[in-house]
Amino acid sequence: MSDKGLLIILSGPSGCGKDTVINELMKRDRNVVVSISSTTRAKRENEIDGVNYNFLTKSEFEELISNDKVLEYAEYNGCYYGTPIGPIDKMLSEGKDVILKIEVQGAQKVMKKLGDEVVSIFLLPPSFEELERRLRGRNSDTQEQIDSRLKIACDELKRAPYYDYVVVNDDLSVAVEDILSVFKAEKRKTKRNTKVIREVCKNA
Amino acid sequence: MSDKGLLIILSGPSGCGKDTVINELMKRDRNVVVSISSTTRAKRENEIDGVNYNFLTKSEFEELISNDKVLEYAEYNGCYYGTPIGPIDKMLSEGKDVILKIEVQGAQKVMKKLGDEVVSIFLLPPSFEELERRLRGRNSDTQEQIDSRLKIACDELKRAPYYDYVVVNDDLSVAVEDILSVFKAEKRKTKRNTKVIREVCKNA
Numbered sequence: 355m356s357d358k359g360l361l362i363i364l365s366g367p368s369g370c371g372k373d374t375v376i377n378e379l380m381k382r383d384r385n386v387v388v389s390i391s392s393t394t395r396a397k398r399e400n401e402i403d404g405v406n407y408n409f410l411t412k413s414e415f416e417e418l419i420s421n422d423k424v425l426e427y428a429e430y431n432g433c434y435y436g437t438p439i440g441p442i443d444k445m446l447s448e449g450k451d452v453i454l455k456i457e458v459q460g461a462q463k464v465m466k467k468l469g470d471e472v473v474s475i476f477l478l479p480p481s482f483e484e485l486e487r488r489l490r491g492r493n494s495d496t497q498e499q500i501d502s503r504l505k506i507a508c509d510e511l512k513r514a515p516y517y518d519y520v521v522v523n524d525d526l527s528v529a530v531e532d533i534l535s536v537f538k539a540e541k542r543k544t545k546r547n548t549k550v551i552r553e554v555c556k557n558a
Numbered sequence: 559m560s561d562k563g564l565l566i567i568l569s570g571p572s573g574c575g576k577d578t579v580i581n582e583l584m585k586r587d588r589n590v591v592v593s594i595s596s597t598t599r600a601k602r603e604n605e606i607d608g609v610n611y612n613f614l615t616k617s618e619f620e621e622l623i624s625n626d627k628v629l630e631y632a633e634y635n636g637c638y639y640g641t642p643i644g645p646i647d648k649m650l651s652e653g654k655d656v657i658l659k660i661e662v663q664g665a666q667k668v669m670k671k672l673g674d675e676v677v678s679i680f681l682l683p684p685s686f687e688e689l690e691r692r693l694r695g696r697n698s699d700t701q702e703q704i705d706s707r708l709k710i711a712c713d714e715l716k717r718a719p720y721y722d723y724v725v726v727n728d729d730l731s732v733a734v735e736d737i738l739s740v741f742k743a744e745k746r747k748t749k750r751n752t753k754v755i756r757e758v759c760k761n762a
Contacts, residue, residue, distance in 0.1 A: 475746075478754070482761040508762040514755045519746040522754065532746050539743030542679075542723040542736050550682070550726065551718045557686040558712040 357549075359385070359450040360540055361442065361468070363517070364533075365461045366477030367507030369489040371523045372455055375477060378530045379453070383537070388453045389442055392418075395433035408438075426456065426463035437464070451537055458513040465516070473540050475533060476517035480524040482507075561753075563589070563654040564744055565646065565672070567721070568737075569665045570681030571711030573693040575727045576659055579681060582734045583657070587741070592657045593646055596622075599637035612642075630660065630667035641668070655741055662717040669720070677744050679737060680721040684728040686711075 366372050379386045392408040394415050403409045410418075415434045418424050427436025437454060445452045454464065454472075464472055479485035485507055489500050514520055519536050523529040540546070570576050583590045596612040598619050607613050614622075619638045622628050631640025641658060649656045658668065658676075668676055683689035689711055693704050718724055723740050727733040744750070 476748075478758050481758055511755075511759045511762050514759075515748055515752070517748055519743070520748050520751045520755060521746055522758070532742060535739040535742035536746060538736060538739035539723070542725055542740060544680075544719055544721055544724050547724045548719070551715075551724060554682050554685055554726070555715045555718075558715050 359446045363474040426460040474517040476514040563650045567678040630664040678721040680718040
């Protein structure tokens, strides 16, 4: 068995069901955890530090950046959003499978940085019409917000070919099974089993 | 969904349980079939044409070779043994997942020929001692035959690192689950889903 956990990127347009899928994955497999992003923006009233985000000060975040301790980060409206390496390395070395829920730009930065040390999965809606229907059904967004999300979704979908795997989220349980199979198969990859091979061959 | 089936190489030393694993795979997943090798050697009394081997005449086999219609072949004691392409292509286009049960030399020829069109899995025994115990437990082989099998096993195990995946056959049901996960994950690979991606994005 591989001792170190897997690092997995999960991306997909707003409305494709990332959060539902991740919650279900963690329920089905206790070894799966999701990495919490860090930000320097002010915590909103309904948010919890360490759940929605890890809230950092600007100087804390900038120290991480200057020490090359962030996998990827971006700046929006004068605030940093990103993924510090430290907590992820710790979870991986404990054997946890760590999901990074990041948007396509951040995902591409991580893929470039880590190469085949990271497994990338793109979650697809069954169709663009269904994505639109889901986003309109939320009732929490204005017409402008929905149109903007659809435009972004459109751009994001075009990046699906850069991921290792694509999973269609039509039936939730099928999508979750597909992703769990990816985890299992990735752990059987030869490059993650050199120790096992050596062990079996040692008296041959 | 991918329409075309997967082509899978399954190798592993004599005694590692390939046949048991393949039978269990076919029982668990009706879409899985095993490719039958072809040979020009005489059929033995207990063998059935199309089950143990497809028995061909020497001229039939040589015609396949000269038309480049064999994935791999070898000659032992003046007889040909090999894997004609025709029946495999037919099963793949019907959506079947086709297992090639071949030894390491043949496997390496197929990998070289097909590149990433073929998925390769090496089945490992839990240990070399256990392999030896299983081979001695068969009672059908002479001491010389067992020694010869162990020597070959030794060489074969050294080729495990050239396969895409390694699966340890300690607990049969775990090994079978691992292999079925490899099949499922491979079908989610982006390169096999360009049609799906195009379909979802077409109205985006």
